[in-house]
Amino acid sequence: MTRTVEATMRVPATLAGTRLDQAAAELFSDYSRERLKTWINQGELTVDGERAKPKAKLVGEETLTLCATLEDEQRFTPQDIPLTVVFEDEHLLIVNKPAGMVVHPAPGNPDGTLLNALLHHHPALAEIPRAGIVHRLDKDTSGLLMVAKTLPTQAALVEQLQARTVSRQYDAVVIGTPVAGATVDAPIGRHPKDRKRQAVTAGGKPAVTHYRVVERFRTHTHVRCKLETGRTHQIRVHMAHARYPLIGDQLYGGRPKLPPGAADTLKEILREFPRQALHARRLGFIHPHSGQQMMFRAPLPDDLIMLLDYLREDHETMR
Structure with a gap:
């Protein structure tokens, strides 16, 4: 199901000399910069009735006309799937996603996703693109995700992500023993x-990951990663690039590394760990409406606690 968005705004003199995409973000603030840029490129947001490029400079007093299509998420089925809601108000909610849950329906995963669960939890999210989902986690990554309940909130949170003012911190268990923390740029x-x-490539988008050592074991390390950017598979790619791939990462991790003389139980856990050992533990941002600094934490899930316990026991036993 789709609906048409129509609006007209006159460019004030105060925005003279501003780029079209920047002025549009000010005048149509319910929508994210990326969505507005797409509409400009598609000719759905025009200047005095004419198509223009996002970087076109405005002189003031032009008329910006928006006539675009938004697709409601009603094409997806609400499903009564349990959600761990960490925080919720009338503007947004924070969920703690379990490992194994896909965020958005796609070929091969048509339902049973976080989006289906959100539509059941709050049916009005059908009117928000992507049911208000602002950012994603891989299927097998657990942890915190923010969801907007209104278009203005979604636009504001996307702007914070693009401005790199959202704080995102992850726990990971990696193969190898880094001497200290570092930055992968x-x-x-x-x-x-x-x-x-994904891969580190000269033609790729800028990506920066900071990591520090939390606890070191014989052949593995518990690290804490902080993102500056949010590229697809970023931590998994960057840690593999640094030669410290994540335990259980079938795409980037390579073969398991077994500590010499380790107990059979630990060897089996390392061989069979069913997902990348990655958890979005902390999420911080400014509430778009109250202006309050928000900070949320999600405790380590049971499978990572078990993994760390066995690695710790092996480390202490073999010292």
């Missing part, structure tokens, strides 16, 4: 030969 783009993978 390496562009990420589609792998040139494998379309399912």
Whole structure:
């Protein structure tokens, strides 16, 4: 189901000399910059009735006309799937996604997703693109996600992500023993030969990941990663690039590394760990309406606690 968005705004003199996409973001603030830019490129947002490029400079007093199509999420079925809601008010909600849950329906995962669960939890999200989902986590990554309940909130949170003012911190358990923390500053783009993978590539988008050591074991390390950017598979790609791939990462991790002389139980856990050992533990941002600094934390899930317990026991036993 789709609906038409129509609006007209006159460019005030105060925005003279401003780029079209920047002025549109000010005048149509219910929508994100990326969505407005798409509408400009598609000719759905015009200047005095004419198409223009997003970077076109305005002189003031032009008329911006928006006539665009928004697709409601009613094409997806609400499903009564349990959600762990960490916070909710009339503007947004924060959920703690379990490992194994896909965020958005796609070929191969038509339902049973976070989006289906959100539509059941709050049916009005059918009127918000992507049911208000602002950012994503991989299917097998657990942890915190923010969801907007209104268009203005969604636009504001997307703006914060683009401005890199959203704080996102992850726990990961990696193969190898880094001496200390570091920063991986390496562009990420589609792998040139494998379309399912991302890779560090010269033509990729800027990507920065900071990591520090939390606890070191014999052949593995618990690290804490902080994102500056949010590229697809960023932590998984960057840690593999640094030669510390995540335990259980079938796409980037390579073969498991087994500590010499380790107990059979630990060896089996490391061989069979069913997902990348990655958890979105902390999420911070400014509430778009109250202006309050918000900070949320999600405790480690049971499978990562178990993994760390066995690695710790092995480390202490073999010292």
